Amino acid sequence: PRHPKSRIARNIPFPSYGDSLLRDEGGWRSALASAGFGFQAYNIAVFEANMLDTPRQVPSNYPPCTSRYSQATGAICAGNQTYFGQRPSYINETIAWLTYDMSRWGVPDGQLMVAGLYSAGNDVGYLPNSLQLYQLAWYQTFLDKKLEIKFGYVTNTTEFIGTFVGSNLASTFGPSGSIPIQLGMSISPTPSFRTTWHVTDTIYNQAAVQRSLPINSVTGNVIFDEALTNPAGINWNGPKGTRELFIDELGYKQPASPGNPQTWLRLDLLYNTSTFRDFSHLPANPGATRDGNFGVTFLADRQLWQQDHSSPLAAARGLYAGISVMYAPPEATGISQYYEGRAYWIGPFDNRPTDMFSLVAARNVVSHYLSDATNRFSGLTGVFAARTSNSVTATYTAHLMPGLWGTIGVGYTDHPSLAYFKTEGPSFNVLASLLVNM
Incomplete structure (x- = not known):
């Protein structure tokens, strides 16, 4: 691997219709709502570039790239880019949502939702270029909203764990841990069924079963391989060996209110029945797998x-701290441990109550089976594998106007790619992004 209506239905909530560029100009949103429809779209553009005097690509003395998938895998071949931002890198992503209120047909709290995705950039290993379905799902509540279900084609990275700093969709930077995605959690739509039980007003448990991302497919990059083998986003089954991922999250979530600080704790367990590469047999048997x-x-x-x-709305302003700890066995997971500490300040200035400053420090630990096997032959190949990767990222997200957020920042990483060439060096990236909510 390279480095709306529900209370818990999305742990990273969308901005409100009032916080959008178009809002209800001319009454267009009200007209849609009168027919039972809701529409929302956002576009996010991200840019990174390394500012250090280090190579922008793999040097020419390495073998030429022979595979059309070299960029997706970060292969050490002449001219290739091994991490996002090694040379100036960008992505642009647009997602448009349409929801329909099924209570008009006698189904209280029923909601049908469909979304489409368009993404483009110059590093397909980081995010593939695609035009596809993003979500097609039914949402429903039972037992006076204590029980929720959602099923269909769903992206579970926005339903579980909550890795966005400050739960802010506009805060796109700061390491967030790749272990759930390495375990097949969907970052693009896969068939999924989720339930959420609100045990109390603050304690919840949500569980899901989804078709895994393709763990052991064409390139080993699960995000790229999903786009390659399922370009329209509608395949029910994945490539051979792709099976089910089970997820369970137990959480405590207390929103901020005057005199009551915000607290959010969540513990997630993931189990994937798919076929994984078995790194413990390297280098003798590189094709070894395990289920x-x-x-x-x-x-x-x-x-x-x-x-x-x-006020309740202003209570979210203030200083926060957070931690993340993630683990998966090194025998089958390229990055097997992840540790993160974060501090962030929401609403640092009275005249900018929804801006956010964040500082995130993170450490990735690479599977020792994978790094040892790679480093064993470094004298012959000139390819090395990092055992750890450490990073620090500082950003400021400004709410420029309704529907528009801009982020600037810097990030330092000592080993920005898992496999690297000797003179690759660390990265010190300038970061910028712009989020537009329609």
């Missing part, structure tokens, strides 16, 4: 200082 792999993640965020007690 099944698991992972566990724990994340905690706490508001340490409440800056404004004047």
